[in-house]
Amino acid sequence: MQDKYIDLDYAKLDIDRYKRRGCSETVFCECKTNKQLIEIFSEFKNQGQNILGTRASKTQAQALKEVFSDIFYDECARTITLIQKEIEKVGEVALCTAGTGDIPVAQEALRTAEFFGSRVKSYYDIGIAGIHRLFDKIEEIRKANVVIVVAGFEGALPSIVAGLVDIPVIAVPTSIGYGASFQGLSALLTMINSCVEGITTVNIDNGFSAGYSANQINRKIEGK
Numbered sequence: 001m002q003d004k005y006i007d008l009d010y011a012k013l014d015i016d017r018y019k020r021r022g023c024s025e026t027v028f029c030e031c032k033t034n035k036q037l038i039e040i041f042s043e044f045k046n047q048g049q050n051i052l053g054t055r056a057s058k059t060q061a062q063a064l065k066e067v068f069s070d071i072f073y074d075e076c077a078r079t080i081t082l083i084q085k086e087i088e089k090v091g092e093v094a095l096c097t098a099g100t101g102d103i104p105v106a107q108e109a110l111r112t113a114e115f116f117g118s119r120v121k122s123y124y125d126i127g128i129a130g131i132h133r134l135f136d137k138i139e140e141i142r143k144a145n146v147v148i149v150v151a152g153f154e155g156a157l158p159s160i161v162a163g164l165v166d167i168p169v170i171a172v173p174t175s176i177g178y179g180a181s182f183q184g185l186s187a188l189l190t191m192i193n194s195c196v197e198g199i200t201t202v203n204i205d206n207g208f209s210a211g212y213s214a215n216q217i218n219r220k221i222e223g224k
Contacts, residue, residue, distance in 0.1 A: 006043050010036060015047050023116050023215075024049045026208070029056035029080065034063035041068060045082060052115045053080035054108060054208050077107035077207070081115055089119045091218040093211075094144035096134075096161060098127030098151035101176040105207040106150045109172065112211030113148075118218045128156050138164055146217045148210045152176030155187025162196040168217055171201040172210045 006013040014025045027040055037053070037060055044051045045068070053064075061073035061080055071082045093113050097106045103124055110120045123141060126133040134157075141147060142165050149158040150172040158171035171194075173187035180186065184204035191201040202209040 008036075008039060008043070011040060013040065013043055015044070015049070018049065023212070024051070026112075027051065027053040027080075029053045029060055029078075032060075034060060037064060038067050041071075041082065045084065048084055050085055050087065050115070051080075051082040052112065054078065054112070056080045074107060074111055076104050077111045078104070079108060079111040081111065087115065087117055089114060089117055090224055091118055091222040092144040093118045093120045093214045093218050094123065094141045094147045095120050096123045096126055096137075096141065096147060096149045096157065098125075098149075098153070098155075098157040099176065100125050102150045102152055102174045105172060105174045105205050106148070108207030109148050109150065109211035109214070110207075112208050113215045113218070116212065116215040116219075117224065118215045126157075127151065128160060131160070134160065141165060142167070144218075145221045146170065146214045148172060148214050150174060150207070150210070151191075152184060152187050153178075153181055155190040158191055158199055158201075159194040159196045162194070162199045167198075169196075169199045170210045170214055171199050172207060173201070173204050175205055 004016045018024045056078050064071050073080050113120050123137045146168045148170045149161050151157040152174035155173050162169040171191040173184045175184035188204055
């Protein structure tokens with residue numbers, strides 16, 4: 001039987017994605033008009049689905065709030081959620097950042113992983129400039145099923161974490177840093193060239209993909 005979608009002309013909403021993949025479609029809000037977002041959220045809500053929107057501006061969130069009083073906007077993560085069905089959270093994802101400046105990308109990962117059904121425990125500002133901060137938390141981090149490590153500048157933290165744990169590490173380069181960091185390219189190259197086994201690297205500032213992948217790993221380990 002052919003999968004169903006709703007044709008809005010400017011968007012074709014994949015309402016059967018949950019059946020195929022176990023996770024509903026996410027709405028990338030950037031570049032969409034308020035009118036388009038309201039129509040998209042309305043259609044998904046009518047299907048009884050939980051909704052996650054990413055890269056949403058405060059203006060977009062305010063426009064949606066006028067129509068959907070039960071949405072939640074995380075300004076730091078730039079995510080919008082509308083929950084209609086209770087989400088069972090299982091397992092544990094550890095979420096680490098090198099610095100405070102990396103938190104917005106980490107928050108996007110956190111909101112994504114939680115939305116799709118993972119417990120997340122955060123360890124912020126434990127970068128290599130004060131590596132004792134990481135060592136203070138490493139035993140707790142080891143208890144998780146998977147680790148997300150978010151870092152800008154030279155992007156060294158994921159390699160160090162991966163060398164200390166026996167669980168998958170998802171590395172997220174951020175665009176934080178001075179000129180020679182090239183808006184995250186330096187961190188990206190460090191991460192994809194790491195000699196430590198078990199690191200998977202996502203795109204620059206892509207907290208969403210990190211959170212989604214971590215959730216898949218975590219839930220599979222938990223038998224979900």
